[in-house]
Amino acid sequence: MTTPSQALRFHPLRDSATMLRRNLKRMVRYPSMTVTLIAMPVVFLLLFVYVLGGTLGAGLGGSGGRAEYANYVAPAIILMTVTATIQGTAISIAMDMAEGIIARFRTMHIARVSVLTGHVLGSMVQAAISLTVVTAVALLVGFRPTAGLGGWLAVAGFLAAVTFALVWLAVALGQVSKSVETASNLPMPLVLLPFLGSGFVPTDSMPTALRWFAEYQPFTPIIETLRALLMSKPLGPNAWIALTWCALIALGGYLWSKRLYARETTT
């Protein structure tokens, strides 16, 4: 056994902060990515509220129509903002892998995980920006949440947990992708999952098999928790189910990512 000398000690926090700075700089230098990531949920929001909102709102059973539907769909759009962001995470990880820079990091004496944590933290910042913009647009088109300050803080904390979990999954997806194109396609199912849940219409309007899937897939309790927090309704068991899903996805994504990063490159 050799005792690690002073010079060989790792600095994971410092290295992660450095990598975070790198990712934030990349974000600033490549603003079209951020714009695209924000545009997608905004377009869906406008589409669902103005084109489909009147009819779908009537189907909710209340009397609110379009205004009521705006309140119903906003949490799903907010979640969609997170999934769009992680699509960006997978793309930028795949870009790193395709360029030689990761090989350079691998031959340097730095805390290995910092390359990945830099991306995770950078994506969290990106998500925070996107979520702020999308929520602001939702408020402009008629979203009227009833949450007070405490409720909003809970929403922020909950979204941070959801983003953290999904970003780790995206870090793994970005690494398994052989190309940047694959990396942008792989997270697609995650973007579609809110549709196959309670995001856009209540699940009891769906055929039996689909309803069964919709009720048990992770995004439904996540959306229901968001909805309850934003509209000051009772949480029920959904919050715990959602947080358990987040913990599982985060752990799975982290372990998978770490394993992928440690593997040898054969090319």
Next chain:
Amino acid sequence: MTTHSRPAIAATGLRKSFGDHVVLDGIDLTVPQGTVFSLLGANGAGKTTTVKILSTLIGPDAGDVRVAGHDVVREADAVRAAIGVTGQFSAVDNLLTGRDNLRLMADLHHLTRADGKRRATGLLDQFDLADAADKPVSTYSGGMRRRLDLAMTLVGSPRVIFLDEPTTGLDPRSRRDMWQIVRDLVAGGVTIFLTTQYLEEADELADRIAVLDKGRIVAEGTAEELKRRIPGGHVRLRFADTDGLDAAQRVLGQASRENDTLALRVPSDGSLRSLKTLISLLDDRAIEVDELSVHTPDLDDVFLALTDTRKVAAQ
């Protein structure tokens, strides 16, 4: 500490396969500190795999490999702290500027802000990148990118530097700039492990050269030693007319004749004595020679002779 007697790189019995494909089939290497060692080989000979193993990117299947005195498998972290790698494909962040890239390296080497700033500026000047320092790397030319790549490698002041085909795809001028940079580094005591497919490059820079072919080292030595192993030195004499050519051939006997260019190739080791003998032979008989040139085998001859016997036989 026995730092100075210890070789910078020492490998014995290094083997690596990818599936059924044997890439390195038992390689021994020793590179003394402060020297340039060049691994020469065609595409697919195993050069890059060797660099990847020596720089801890992949593990060997067998063999004892030590870099800067540390085992590349068991003490990979210590190896990483001592080395710098500039690969075939530039390892730079295209979205960042040249200065950002250097500052990133400085931060990862835990330099203080002031030191990092100073180091970045110094390297930008040294590598002639000061004018483009604050432009995104995506706008750089191939030569600039390669220089930045090497500058990034130098931020941490590595003791052993791996350069994997550092001039592939560069124009002749950028290539010469790169050579000068390498010479300056060696003058500063750094050990360089260089892979190249350009024999001229190995001849220019390397103290010792190893020729890698199909996963084995088929020759190793200085450029001179390698050249001496190969026959092919000759003196070429050109004449004004066939009379001169005929007369010379009668005198010199075993020479090969090139009728269309009115020239003779006389086998020779190129030494002054053999030239003197040759010249007096011609002079005694008053044979006029238009032009005389001495040809020693170059590394191309060596490379072809060692790596592909068919090609040499066909020549």
